[in-house]
Amino acid sequence: MPGSNQSIQTNARRLAVSLAGVVCLATACATAPMAPTESLNDAQRAIEYAEKAGASRHAPADLDGARQRLERAENAVKAENMEMARRFADESAVTAKRAAARAELAKAAEINEELNRSAEALVEEMQRTGEQQ
Amino acid sequence: MNTIRSYPLIIRAKTVKVLVVAAAAAFIIAGCATVPQSPAGAAEVRNKLEALKSDAVLAKRVPVEIREAEAAVLVAEAPVGKDVPLGEHRVYMATHLVDVAIATAETREAEDRREMLGEKRNQMRLDARTREADRARRDAATARDASDSAQAEAADKARELQRQIDVLQAEATERGLVLTLGDVLFSSGQSYLVSGGEKTLDKLVAFLNQYPEREVSIEGHTDDVGSFEMNQALSQRRAESVKDYLLQQGIQAVRLDARGLGETQPIAQNSSDAGRQQNRRVEVVIKNPPPVVPTASTPGDTQ
Numbered sequence: 001m002p003g004s005n006q007s008i009q010t011n012a013r014r015l016a017v018s019l020a021g022v023v024c025l026a027t028a029c030a031t032a033p034m035a036p037t038e039s040l041n042d043a044q045r046a047i048e049y050a051e052k053a054g055a056s057r058h059a060p061a062d063l064d065g066a067r068q069r070l071e072r073a074e075n076a077v078k079a080e081n082m083e084m085a086r087r088f089a090d091e092s093a094v095t096a097k098r099a100a101a102r103a104e105l106a107k108a109a110e111i112n113e114e115l116n117r118s119a120e121a122l123v124e125e126m127q128r129t130g131e132q133q
Numbered sequence: 134m135n136t137i138r139s140y141p142l143i144i145r146a147k148t149v150k151v152l153v154v155a156a157a158a159a160f161i162i163a164g165c166a167t168v169p170q171s172p173a174g175a176a177e178v179r180n181k182l183e184a185l186k187s188d189a190v191l192a193k194r195v196p197v198e199i200r201e202a203e204a205a206v207l208v209a210e211a212p213v214g215k216d217v218p219l220g221e222h223r224v225y226m227a228t229h230l231v232d233v234a235i236a237t238a239e240t241r242e243a244e245d246r247r248e249m250l251g252e253k254r255n256q257m258r259l260d261a262r263t264r265e266a267d268r269a270r271r272d273a274a275t276a277r278d279a280s281d282s283a284q285a286e287a288a289d290k291a292r293e294l295q296r297q298i299d300v301l302q303a304e305a306t307e308r309g310l311v312l313t314l315g316d317v318l319f320s321s322g323q324s325y326l327v328s329g330g331e332k333t334l335d336k337l338v339a340f341l342n343q344y345p346e347r348e349v350s351i352e353g354h355t356d357d358v359g360s361f362e363m364n365q366a367l368s369q370r371r372a373e374s375v376k377d378y379l380l381q382q383g384i385q386a387v388r389l390d391a392r393g394l395g396e397t398q399p400i401a402q403n404s405s406d407a408g409r410q411q412n413r414r415v416e417v418v419i420k421n422p423p424p425v426v427p428t429a430s431t432p433g434d435t436q
Contacts, residue, residue, distance in 0.1 A: 094229040094233070101240070104236070104237075108239075109243055112243050115254075119250060119253070126261050
């Protein structure tokens, strides 16, 4: 699955980025602030959740947007622009959440549509057999 | 010339003054413009959130999501001065959280509607099954009634027939019902019936009137006293006597058949008085009804 490959790569990248931050902290480099690991984690989890919810089918634009923003967040970490990284990560998370919510809505609507169709068929069937009686 | 040279200087000063005043005015105006205002797009996301909150049906389903969105919208509305990117970021966050609240609300509403729809379908199926069951019950009751009345009728008929047969004191054989008119019912050696005989035959007449489909075979018998031909003639006359009586009582001739069998079919030994008396008889055979061919117009008939 392409999603999981991407997640593996993203996780690896993020791990590297976080390690860089930790190393910096360990060596007390004053010029290297902490990477926004919590925001990055949230974004990653939100994207995975959206994928499971079927966002690649029902909300592909949002899902793609979330992945792009996470990538930009990681790039920002590498560029040591932690504020930008945090913003991109937060935006990624919230985009993924919208992707998931819209996917759930699309699925619920599909089910109701199907049920309506079968209900109409049932009514028709009953009217038919009613007439035969 | 000197005035011309100094004129630009004066003008320049005036211009500068005007410019300064203008600039000051501009700064004042610009100062009004720099009163803190929300970033671009904040008003739009605020409106979207308020629209959701005022939708009673949707809003009650997502209280948590609305609180989260409200917090983000408040942040987005806060002035950011010149930090346009920050403003954009905040508006982006708020917009997406409002959209999440809306989508979640609509999903829950769809699920609730689905439940209602499921209940409605169950109710419809239940109604249909109830109607079917009622219909089946009515049909069964109708069929039962019809069958009951047909059965009751048949039972009544059978009872009546048995009663009549009992009254006749006829014997059921494979030929049909056999009513035996004994010797005492005929005057000795004669062929006409005595009144007792007529009484018996009246019962037969009543029976034949009640069961008009039955045909009758009247058979005269004698003992072996006297000649064969004499016995034959006597038995024939006695049979015809019975037939005449029945004709007089209105039974149709087509139903009646009279013949003499003389001494050919004794039922007892002719060697004794009792036996001979027994042999001197007329047997009225009420033939079994013809077998009913099943047709649509004979419901409930049983053999």
